[in-house]
Amino acid sequence: MKRRDFIKNSALGSAALSVPFILPSGRLFAATGSRMADHVVFIAFAGGVRQQESVLQQYLDGSQEYPSAGNIMYNLLDGAAPTDKLVYGNNNANNENIPIPKLLSQTLQQQGTLFKEVNASSVGHYSGVNTLLTGNYMYSQGLRVKPLMPTIFEYLRRHTGEKATKTWFVGNGIGNSIPLLDYSEHENYGSQYGANFLAPTITFGSDGEKHLKNAKIYHPDDELDPMYKMKYFLDNVWYSQGKSLPNIGNTIEEKAEIKQFVKDMFEKKDNGTIAFPPSGANNDGQTIGYACEVMKRFKPTLSVVYLSNVDGCHSNFTSYLQSLHSADHSVGHLWDYIQNQIPEMANNTAIVVSPEHGRNLEPNRIKDANAFYGYDHSDSNARRVFNLMAGPGIDSNLVIGNQANGVGDIINITPTIAEILGFKQDMNNSGLVYNNNSLFDLI
Amino acid sequence: MKKILFILVSVLLISSCVKDDVYELNEVLANSYNANKNKLKSSNQFISILHANLFQKALSANELVEISRCIESIGDKEVAHEIILSNFMNKEGVIIPSDSLMRDDLNVFIEESYKRFFVRDITEAEREFFLSFFVSHPNVSAEMVYMAFSLSNEYQYY
Numbered sequence: 001m002k003r004r005d006f007i008k009n010s011a012l013g014s015a016a017l018s019v020p021f022i023l024p025s026g027r028l029f030a031a032t033g034s035r036m037a038d039h040v041v042f043i044a045f046a047g048g049v050r051q052q053e054s055v056l057q058q059y060l061d062g063s064q065e066y067p068s069a070g071n072i073m074y075n076l077l078d079g080a081a082p083t084d085k086l087v088y089g090n091n092n093a094n095n096e097n098i099p100i101p102k103l104l105s106q107t108l109q110q111q112g113t114l115f116k117e118v119n120a121s122s123v124g125h126y127s128g129v130n131t132l133l134t135g136n137y138m139y140s141q142g143l144r145v146k147p148l149m150p151t152i153f154e155y156l157r158r159h160t161g162e163k164a165t166k167t168w169f170v171g172n173g174i175g176n177s178i179p180l181l182d183y184s185e186h187e188n189y190g191s192q193y194g195a196n197f198l199a200p201t202i203t204f205g206s207d208g209e210k211h212l213k214n215a216k217i218y219h220p221d222d223e224l225d226p227m228y229k230m231k232y233f234l235d236n237v238w239y240s241q242g243k244s245l246p247n248i249g250n251t252i253e254e255k256a257e258i259k260q261f262v263k264d265m266f267e268k269k270d271n272g273t274i275a276f277p278p279s280g281a282n283n284d285g286q287t288i289g290y291a292c293e294v295m296k297r298f299k300p301t302l303s304v305v306y307l308s309n310v311d312g313c314h315s316n317f318t319s320y321l322q323s324l325h326s327a328d329h330s331v332g333h334l335w336d337y338i339q340n341q342i343p344e345m346a347n348n349t350a351i352v353v354s355p356e357h358g359r360n361l362e363p364n365r366i367k368d369a370n371a372f373y374g375y376d377h378s379d380s381n382a383r384r385v386f387n388l389m390a391g392p393g394i395d396s397n398l399v400i401g402n403q404a405n406g407v408g409d410i411i412n413i414t415p416t417i418a419e420i421l422g423f424k425q426d427m428n429n430s431g432l433v434y435n436n437n438s439l440f441d442l443i
Numbered sequence: 444m445k446k447i448l449f450i451l452v453s454v455l456l457i458s459s460c461v462k463d464d465v466y467e468l469n470e471v472l473a474n475s476y477n478a479n480k481n482k483l484k485s486s487n488q489f490i491s492i493l494h495a496n497l498f499q500k501a502l503s504a505n506e507l508v509e510i511s512r513c514i515e516s517i518g519d520k521e522v523a524h525e526i527i528l529s530n531f532m533n534k535e536g537v538i539i540p541s542d543s544l545m546r547d548d549l550n551v552f553i554e555e556s557y558k559r560f561f562v563r564d565i566t567e568a569e570r571e572f573f574l575s576f577f578v579s580h581p582n583v584s585a586e587m588v589y590m591a592f593s594l595s596n597e598y599q600y601y
Contacts (some may be wrong), residue, residue: 149477163517182518197518208516216529223587226580230591233572238597245483245596253499256521262517264524282565 027143031296036393039349040302040417041295041334044129046284046327047308048377049355053324055116055386060085063317063363064372068369075104075332076232076353076388077114088321090279100325102278103332108351112390113398115439117406120357125176128356128410129306133181135414135433143177147184149432152414153195154183156302159426160215164250165257166301167195168294172287175201183248186432191246195304196258201283201291204265213266220256228252237442261297265290275341277333282323284309288330292337299344301421307332313359317372350391350420354413358384387439389416400443407442411435480600486511488601493528493593496559498538521594528593532586545585549577552585560592
């Protein structure tokens with residue numbers, strides 16, 4: 001081969017190799033890792049949970065100096081339920097307290113790996129969930145400000161090219177700045193990689209009934225198309241002034257899907273066919289029901305569900321126990337629903353459960369109707385939580401760490417989700433997470 | 444000699460004073476192109492102003508809170524606004540010109556729409572776009588135009 005031909009062919013070959021491969025999703029390169037599962041459901045559980053009433057299974061013995069111990073979270077954890085002084089179930093017509101029947105034949109602990117003693121250095125709700133979703137302790141960040149570091153949603157969408165409707169953040173309300181966690185203000189990430197946030201207890205609650213339910217459905221071709229064309233023109237003119245609005249990047253088709261979803265949910269609600277847990281009357285149960293519907297409709301790659309009813313513990317310990325028991329039931333229902341009602345996600349979904357923080361060792365002075373003291377979240381005991389994960393490729397029946405030997409930190413959650421979905425290395429390469437280790441690295 | 448010199452200087456001075464041409468413009472009162480909008484409306488401001496624009500009356504405080512909560516409960520604000528807005532359009536009392544009135548004088552209709560929603564005058568380029576758009580889309584209604592303006596990014600600013 002002549003030297004000139006060799007150089008020409010080599011240059012062409014090099015150029016071909018250096019031209020990025022564009023995926024149908026529009027991104028340039030595939031994520032570098034392989035996936036353990038195609039879907040992850042992360043439950044931020046459930047508004048500040050004491051170790052004593054959860055993994056330590058001390059029930060009233062560890063809180064009210066009453067000698068009754070036992071497991072009130074028997075869908076998530078192994079262990080026998082309390083038998084004395086039952087107050088954690090639902091009251092029936094005769095005012096008897098009846099625990100909710102167990103839903104899962106195998107606990108999530110049996111199906112997966114339990115980290116019994118995990119550190120949570122942040123003991124506020126917003127900062128705790130912020131840490132869970134960003135892999136960073138945001139000590140310098142206040143409430144009512146979007147995360148300063150990228151969220152797991154943004155890492156996922158930026159590094160794997162997922163569509164907006166493949167990432168959902170379902171919260172049980174709009175308090176505590178929770179809606180701000182759908183994306184960060186980080187200059188390299190931001191709204192265009194954000195998640196679709198939904199607070200279904202508001203959207204489909206009394207406010208939504210009044211102001212969202214009766215929405216007109218415009219014809220996509222005859223009405224929406226010209227309407228969007230005019231809006232597009234107006235936005236283009238405005239954009240020439242250098243002003244744009246944060247946009248999480250739902251396409252017109254995705255927006256139409258969401259609008260249809262909202263309409264359908266109101267109909268399902270009227271028909272009584274929302275996938276609520278069998279015993280899911282409180283906000284957490286309602287939230288889980290609509291989260292099931294989101295998953296059924298959109299089959300998200302990543303769903304984050306935030307539950308927070310147990311925060312009533314500040315002033316009502318009995319209601320805290322009931323909420324904890326109910327949250328366990330709701331998560332069991334969600335897992336059961338995925339496995340049995342969503343074929344696309346069954347056996348192809350990993351679940352990760354972590355409280356955002358714990359609660360105090362010592363009670364406050366507020367007594368409830370049962371004369372039980374409440375618990376806040378501010379001391380070192382509030383830094384103690386558990387983590388639980390189950391699904392494809394995750395060791396079953398494995399318990400890591402104990403009270404004397406803690407293993408794990410809530411900053412390991414973000415890398416754990418990234419590892420399951422195959423983009424941990426891409427995320428770590430950004431240099432923006434505090435710790436590169438996932439929970440798998442700590443086993 | 445002095446007299447001659449004085450006369451010569453005077454003649455030169457007088458002859459050098461030539462009146463320049465003055466070009467005058469008629470003053471036109473016009474709001475600036477973007478009407479100096481540079482602040483994003485809050486959810487409450489957006490809803491209050493939108494309601495006032497569509498119904499020509501203020502929204503009650505309770506409804507304002509409820510609607511703001513609804514908007515906050517949906518992450519994609521464009522979707523949230525569209526649902527809220529289309530809900531407004533389904534209510535009684537919304538004040539929109541009839542389609543025949545709109546088609547009677549498209550020029551006036553679009554000028555007034557710019558003033559009503561954007562609080563500024565239309566530019567000639569914008570007028571040109573809308574007039575030809577209305578010709579090529581004969582079924583476009585006043586409601587659809589109002590929807591487009593209400594959902595536009597410029598309407599989010601003040």
